[in-house]
Amino acid sequence: MLLEIKSLTKKFGGLVAVDGVDLEVEAGTIMxxxxxxxxxxxxxxxxxxGQLKPTSGKIKFDGVGIDxxxxxxxxxxxxxxxxxxxxxxxxxxxxxxxxxxxxxxTHSGFFxxxxxxxxxxxxxxxxxxxxxxxxFVGLAGNAESIAGSLPQIAKKRLAIGMALVGEPKLIxxxxxxxxxxxxxxxxxxELICQIRERGVAVCVIEHKMRMVMGLSDRIVVLNFGRxxxxxxxxxxxxxxxxxEAYLGSGYSA
Ligand SMILES: Nc1ncnc2c1ncn2[C@@H]1O[C@H](COP(=O)(O)OP(=O)(O)OP(=O)(O)O)[C@@H](O)[C@H]1O
Ligand SMILES: [Mg+2]
Numbered sequence: 656m657l658l659e660i661k662s663l664t665k666k667f668g669g670l671v672a673v674d675g676v677d678l679e680v681e682a683g684t685i686m687x688x689x690x691x692x693x694x695x696x697x698x699x700x701x702x703x704x705g706q707l708k709p710t711s712g713k714i715k716f717d718g719v720g721i722d723x724x725x726x727x728x729x730x731x732x733x734x735x736x737x738x739x740x741x742x743x744x745x746x747x748x749x750x751x752x753x754x755x756x757x758x759x760x761t762h763s764g765f766f767x768x769x770x771x772x773x774x775x776x777x778x779x780x781x782x783x784x785x786x787x788x789x790x791f792v793g794l795a796g797n798a799e800s801i802a803g804s805l806p807q808i809a810k811k812r813l814a815i816g817m818a819l820v821g822e823p824k825l826i827x828x829x830x831x832x833x834x835x836x837x838x839x840x841x842x843x844x845e846l847i848c849q850i851r852e853r854g855v856a857v858c859v860i861e862h863k864m865r866m867v868m869g870l871s872d873r874i875v876v877l878n879f880g881r882x883x884x885x886x887x888x889x890x891x892x893x894x895x896x897x898x899e900a901y902l903g904s905g906y907s908a
Contacts, residue, residue, distance in 0.1 A: 657681060660715075661714075665709055673698050678875055682856050684856055688858055689867055693879075700827045734826070736827035753789060784820060807834045811833075823855060825858065831861070859871070876897050
């Protein structure tokens with residue numbers, strides 16, 4: 656199992672945002688993460704990527720205990736992520752955004768910095784991989800555009816590329832279709848499926864139920880921090896507890 660989460664809990668004062676969650680994600684599969692607003696979805700991602708430390712519980716990734724590790728360590732072990740509010744270097748070109756994301760993962764050590772040839776080779780490698788990734792996410796034609804000038808859909812694609820360019824084994828996508836409409840959504844679904852085809856596992860938080868049902872191999876449903884169901888899309892959509900949690904919440908199955 657690529658990711659194994661046991662009894663994971665995060666408290667903010669008296670509020671239990673994530674409450675004793677167990678979860679397993681298999682390599683190369685898509686796990687949909689759903690639940691009403693405030694259910695604890697983003698908090699769960701923040702625990703997995705090290706932005707938050709758990710109050711209790713264990714997270715094992717690729718055989719290594721990662722709970723409580725710093726975000727950059729977890730990134731290097733192979734978990735990439737995007738944020739609910741897309742975070743880019745708005746004034747910089749796409750190539751530079753991508754290169755920064757790549758370097759954050761590979762980062763020359765002190766001894767590398769003493770060897771200019773090695774460094775030049777590394778620069779060339781970073782630039783090549785940045786371009787390759789822009790192509791993968793469908794932005795090769797905008798490589799020199801300034802990130803802040805892009806439409807929302809392109810920003811979302813760039814953020815996904817930046818999460819992938821460090822060659823993670825798992826990526827966490829927090830509402831990748833937020834603020835994106837119509838035709839653009841089907842393109843994003845296709846992109847997420849292509850990520851799985853690369854052998855990368857995906858955890859995706861998504862409010863659009865039809866989309867998450869169509870995309871995911873398995874779905875976990877959170878409500879008030881608790882896991883109330885986990886299984887195939889068919890299993891969770893027929894689960895009485897899930898139907899009840901969603902009644903009157905404005906969601907459509
Ligand atoms: N840093 C924090 N400090 C205090 N409370 C927090 C913090 N982060 C999240 N919370 C609370 O924890 C609960 C879960 O929040 P979380 O952001 O994980 O929900 P979510 O499922 O991602 O919701 P949404 O669908 O609205 O993005 C909420 O009640 C939220 O107010
Ligand atoms: Mg959230």
